[in-house]
Amino acid sequence: MSLNRVPAGVGRVGSACSCSCSCGCRTRRPRYDSDLTDAQWKVLEPLLPVPLSQTSLGGRPEKHYRRTMIDAIFYVVNNGNKWRDLPADFPPWQTVYGLLRRWCHEHATTDLVDLLRARLRRASGRNPVASAGCIDSQSVQESAEGVVGIDTSGFDPHKKVNGRKRHIITDTLGLLVSVSVTPANVQDRDAAWCLVRHAALRGLTHIWADQGYLGDWITHAKALLGTTIDIVHRIPGTTGFQVLPRRWVVERSFAWITRRRRCARDYERLPQHHATMVHWAAIIQMTRRLTRLPQPTQQDPKQPL
Structure with a gap:
């Protein structure tokens, strides 16, 4: 379990999208093919690490809107550009890269892949x-x-x-x-x-x-x-691809x-950063695939949270 998950017994308070954004990223209009749709964000948002500011532990609120930060990561992974060439309608590249690196070191990206895989298998009629x-x-x-x-x-x-x-x-x-x-x-x-x-x-x-x-x-x-x-x-006795x-x-x-x-x-x-890019490529693919499947109306108690 990643370090920025809410510990057991710690309640979650506040809005899931609260942030102290002053750059306008909350009202940014989607314009790239890699941007999350509303349906994809609805699937992905509950699986993301919970900011400590939204728990009883307290902490400084995140400065930028979480959905825009994920859109920025998706943009880099999908288009392969340099971090410094991140378009101006995203938060500063240092902030986006810092979030990706922090989640990499805390294994939050690995947790996200595991959760998406379990949800997708369940939606496909498989054992999670x-x-x-x-x-x-x-x-x-x-x-x-x-x-x-x-x-x-x-x-x-x-x-x-x-x-x-x-x-x-x-x-x-x-x-x-x-x-x-x-x-x-x-x-x-x-x-x-x-x-x-x-x-x-x-x-x-x-x-x-x-x-x-x-x-x-x-x-x-x-x-x-x-x-x-x-x-x-x-x-x-066979040759070539099979x-x-x-x-x-x-x-x-x-x-x-x-x-x-x-x-x-x-x-x-760093090799671990290349592995993180592979994880994010899988997150993009699984999020889009999961959105196209019917979503369960009731939470399975055996399904990971």
Whole structure:
């Protein structure tokens, strides 16, 4: 649970949209394709971390309207521009970037992904807690501006890519469960343990993978985590691309992620910030997808809050 969640026993007071805005961002008119619609904001707002000013703990109110801050983050993730080139109708880029970085360090972005995934699975008629998923990796070329440090970068000789590699686990619907970013020269099986352990804490007990994950760690994952790693082999005698059972789901998820231009290349100086951009790409996709589904009229007591 993130640090800026309301502790147990602490009541929430005040309006959910109270802020001391003096720049007019509360009345800003949506004008970009990445801006939240009213329906999307209705879905996303209750899942966001609660400002301490709206709890009995007290605190200074946020200066800018929360919806406009999320619109600014969506704009950067969707369009891939520099933070300093954020349009003038958004709050200052330093404020928006500071919020993204703070939520990254406090794991609030990870919490938001988990909550959206549970809501979306429930709206799709599934168990909110996924029990099976897929794992894979994608090598991402670093930007030509040299922001990626040499200590966190590497060369993938198989894909001929110089940069980083993002490893993800999704559920069977293709919804993001866990993500890790390593240098591109790290083998898939070497980065899998941390990722699988994170997914096991979220309920996954069966994960499909390709032949790059073969190794002794599969036995340890079963013994220590109770997670079964099922290797999906290619059909003998075939060449070129082929759709493999179960594994095509995670390949589609990579396509969803790279639709966001900030994730098409690696523009982040820190690996954890690249992972955060992947999280926000998943948040955009899940929020839009959830809005198109019928919303439940009654809260399920088993559903995470």
